[in-house]
Amino acid sequence: MRARGPGAATTVLPGALRRERRTGRTLEAMRRLLLLAATALAVSALAGAASASPGEDYMLYCMGCHGAEAQGVPGRIPPLAGALARFMRTSEGRNYVLRVPGAANSVLSDGRLAAVLNWLTERYGAADEPRPAPFTEEEVTRARRAPLANVQATRREVVRELAASGAAPAADY
Numbered sequence: 719m720r721a722r723g724p725g726a727a728t729t730v731l732p733g734a735l736r737r738e739r740r741t742g743r744t745l746e747a748m749r750r751l752l753l754l755a756a757t758a759l760a761v762s763a764l765a766g767a768a769s770a771s772p773g774e775d776y777m778l779y780c781m782g783c784h785g786a787e788a789q790g791v792p793g794r795i796p797p798l799a800g801a802l803a804r805f806m807r808t809s810e811g812r813n814y815v816l817r818v819p820g821a822a823n824s825v826l827s828d829g830r831l832a833a834v835l836n837w838l839t840e841r842y843g844a845a846d847e848p849r850p851a852p853f854t855e856e857e858v859t860r861a862r863r864a865p866l867a868n869v870q871a872t873r874r875e876v877v878r879e880l881a882a883s884g885a886a887p888a889a890d891y
């Protein structure tokens with residue numbers, strides 16, 4: 719057996735310590751990496767929720783009923799293309815739009831609902847008609863939570879008044 723001199727001891731022991739430290743460092747690095755990944759995930763989830771574009775919000779929360787080109791479904795769902803901007807000409811029309819169940823009851827925040835409606839008028843407004851004043855978040859907040867007692871009766875009344883003063887959405891859809 720080889721005698722262990724002081725030199726041998728110092729090479730063996732520090733070696734074990736080094737390994738130990740390395741394992742410790744690896745664990746610590748892994749822990750940090752996991753923490754970083756979790757933080758990145760949380761941040762990107764938050765950012766995703768806050769920064770979905772109006773077009774994406776339309777796709778997720780409205781398009782299933784109103785259609786890929788906001789064209790509606792004859793006999794069942796009114797078109798928003800060409801029609802929404804006309805509703806927005808009068809305060810009664812704006813009030814109706816903000817309280818209609820599909821819009822008012824969506825999970826979108828007031829600001830995001832305003833953005834989707836404004837985006838729709840930009841994208842699907844009739845080219846030869848003036849753009850309506852955009853909705854603000856405050857306007858949505860004021861109107862949205864008062865439920866419409868009778869959606870169809872309110873719509874008929876609003877469309878009738880609009881027709882008396884210019885371009886109006888179709889009475890039937």
Ligand code: HEC
Pocket residue numbers: 776779780781782783784794795796797798801802815818819820821824826834835869870873887
């Ligand atoms: C479950 C189907 C459905 C979804 C989802 C939906 N809507 Fe509607 N929407 C309707 C129907 C049906 C009407 C007609 C009024 C009524 O009967 O409620 C309507 C009416 C409207 C109107 C008034 C148009 C008119 O001619 O009366 C607007 C504006 C509107 N929706 C916007 C939206 C927006 C914005 C979203 C997404 C945040 C949305 N809707 C989601 C079904 C839906």
